[in-house]
Amino acid sequence: MAMACFVTGTDTGVGKTLVSAGLLHALARHHRRVVGMKPVAAGVVPWGGDVASEDAIALRAASTLAVPAALDNPVLLPDPLSPHIAAARAGVQIDIAAIVQSYQALAGQADAVVVEGAGGFHVPLSDTTTGADLAQALALPVVLVVGLRLGCLNHALLTAEAVRARGLTLAGWVANRVDPAMLAADENIAYLRARLRAPLLAEVPHQAAPDARTLAFDLPEQWR
Template sequence: MSARGLFVTGTDTGVGKTQVAVALIHALRARGLRVAAMKPVAAGHAPGELNEDVAALLQAANVAADLRDVNPYAFAEPVAPHIAAQQAGVRIELEVIAAAYSRLAAAADVVVVEGAGGWRVPLNARDDMADLAQRLGLPVVLVVGLRLGCLNHALLTAESIAQRQLPWAGWVGNHVDPAMARQVENVAALRARLPGSCLGVQEFLHEELASVAVLQWLTLPEELVYLNSLK
């Protein structure tokens, strides 16, 4: 089997992309697949330690890989990737990330790639996260942070994904604000307006509980395993 992949993006930072990526990895592993994980750009970690998102992805995956391929660009300060790179005297290059992805894909059946921040977060003076997704050519899983304003954010993101002519793998709603008004109505509006399947809606979880609940709510359609291969 040639490797397939999924690109996990979000309506914003802090909406649960890593939690969803980990859930996807476990669901794919449960089908007997060799699953590699990738966080092309990570910002925010203590000196000498891994970024916590990268660590979670590594723990979930069942394909051993060079850390430099799993996380080609790592920056200590938790700021926008292009700013972190500028401060470090580095330019984030899409071709470097694409080459790392190809090495992971050669060893795996599926590669789950988690973006940084939201869909249009800049990576350098010219490219952003959407350009990276387009370069990899992967079906997109959109994580919607369920809070006030999520309808606008989700629909604008979906519109931009469609403009890139990338395939949809589905979307996930994640309650990040327990006080959000009219939660049921907002989710219903998303179901009616977003393309692709709803893979799950996660109720609000305190951070310490999130990691133990990732397998309880995600639905992985059979066809997700057989989505477009990379060329």
């Protein structure tokens, strides 16, 4: 079975896709067949004569294994909204069991899989399910992307608590300097190092045009 992880964030817009693509590049140094998965994506752009999610496109570019869209992005919703609203507008019911089946088929072809969640950990997928339910169903170790900006300490600690409450392992976290004007960013990182009870896998500098290939990760030994 493939090595795999689930990437979540302290919020939307904190760099989950950048970090997921960076993880794929890092894993490709140790595994031949690496692939990204975006189970649920909301919002599309033109791509290859059709449409696709920008996040899925970025993950495909960082993958070494090409797979059908039904496997790496089984739920693609047109409107860039919270998934439960986008799904309702599209007349789609997000089926967690079906997503798990797509993941299992994907993992059967790959040596390493990086699954990127939508939004934050508890983003709604329907009136009764959230991204946390999907993460729990996949039962993968979780990587938390912390967007370094005011309020991130509370968001990071709450998310870590929610991850563990689902019986999941917080395998590590990534500090992403999304706000170049943030005061005391280093002190915030130090605070989280002492309290998240998981290794800091990478620090992502603020860049006008981030390049996932340049990110440096300290991968857990079992992922190499």
